[in-house]
Amino acid sequence: MSDINKYFFYLMPSITAAAASVYLFFMTNLALYSLMLMFTCALIFSFFVGHILYKKAQSIYSELELSHQQMNDTYVLQTGAYIDTLESLMGEVIPIVSKQINTSKQHTEHEVCSLTDKFSIMAKKIGVLLDNQKQNDDEAAISLLLEGVEAILKGVVGGLGKLNSADQGITSEVELLSKHTIKLESMANEVREVADNINLLSLNAAIEAARAGDNGRGFAVVADEVRKLAGTSANTGVKIKKTVEEIDRAMKLALNLAKSTADIGSETIKNSAGFIDKVLIDIKATVNSFKENSQTLTKSSEQIQDEVYHVISALQFQDRVSQMLDHAEHNLDDLNQVLLSNKDITHTERSADLIKKNEILNNMKLRYTMPVELVNHQASSSGETNITEQESTGEVLTFF
């Protein structure tokens, strides 16, 4: 508060009195000497009033000055206490926040590394599956196998057909043989008849030989021998007939069996051929479906593998975040150093120059490695909140 202007309180009333007197002199018809007398009285009165006012103003001024000083002292004390408390708070909070940042950085790095490992294993496994699929070429193998199976089955059906034909051939031969046995039986009957006739003749010869007496004795012997031969022939004929009957019975049985087998075989072969055709059609349809599914699976696997590689690439964000957190941690450490270095300086010796604000801000900028950090720094400095990071217009890859 500036000093009171003493002369103001003395001169102002005097000037006012003089002005009033001049006004009265010009506006009234009072004599000059009366006016001079009024002026003198007014002047004396005004000096008196001015003195009283000056003394009063001086007293009020002193009181105000004292009050102002007291307020200043209180302000300094309170501000000092506030700054001390703030420094103490910052001294405690900054290391805590710094540690939280460091812990976040470590956790993030650890988890991202773990994720990268897991995704890498996934991508490698898919790669191995795709490589195996390409190398094995299952589709061609299955097609080849199918063709082989078809040829073999058709061969089996053909073979069965041939067997069936052979069976039918055998049946025909057996039938033919059966006819021959009939002839054999007939021939056996003829042999027996011949033998019977010979026997009859030999009996007649024996009778005539007996009639011939001694002359027919030789002839009787021959007749006996012929009769014996006829008996043997008759027996042989009977045996042949029995044998032929047995053969005929066996062949009839075989013929019946062969006929029934041939009938069953034809039916079975016809059914088998139809069944095999149906099975081959079903297998082909299944193989085609398998081929389509396999192609779809291969394509999907390749897409998944690509996506996994993209995810792994995207996890690089952790490196950027880690760097930004690292810089933030160092900046907090710098602030902490400022607090610690000024901690023991008394309030009266402190000044704003001790903080070196511009130097600290400049060091922060030098520490940045990414454009977004500089953008954030400048946005905060200018107070703007809507500044967004611009896309980097520089080349990603530069060759020297």
Place this chain on the structure above:
Amino acid sequence: MAKTIMIVDDSASVRKVVRLTLEGEGFNVIDASDGVEALKKLNGVKIHLLITDVNMPNMDGITLVHEAKKLPAYKFTPMMILTTEASDDKKMQGRKAGAKAWLVKPFQPPTLLDAVSKLILS
């Protein structure tokens, strides 16, 4: 015979992604977490390409390139910088140190592979 590439980065996740990308194309990969470790692991081992980050503890990438180029075994080995930094000043520093290429993170695997194939063939 498979070619060998060294990747140097303090971020384990970046080393893993680069390893996965390169091993998928049949390269052998050696990794290190900073410049000091990289120089120890190099020790005369034949490599066909060095890929390094810039900002790392103990020794940064540009210093690593500069130091590696001094070694006779690696004088002609191509070296590439892989970093989040994109300023022209930094690129100039990398070029002066002896790097042949500068790739900004995050990278796409085909871009990395394109750079690797060109540098190894050159």
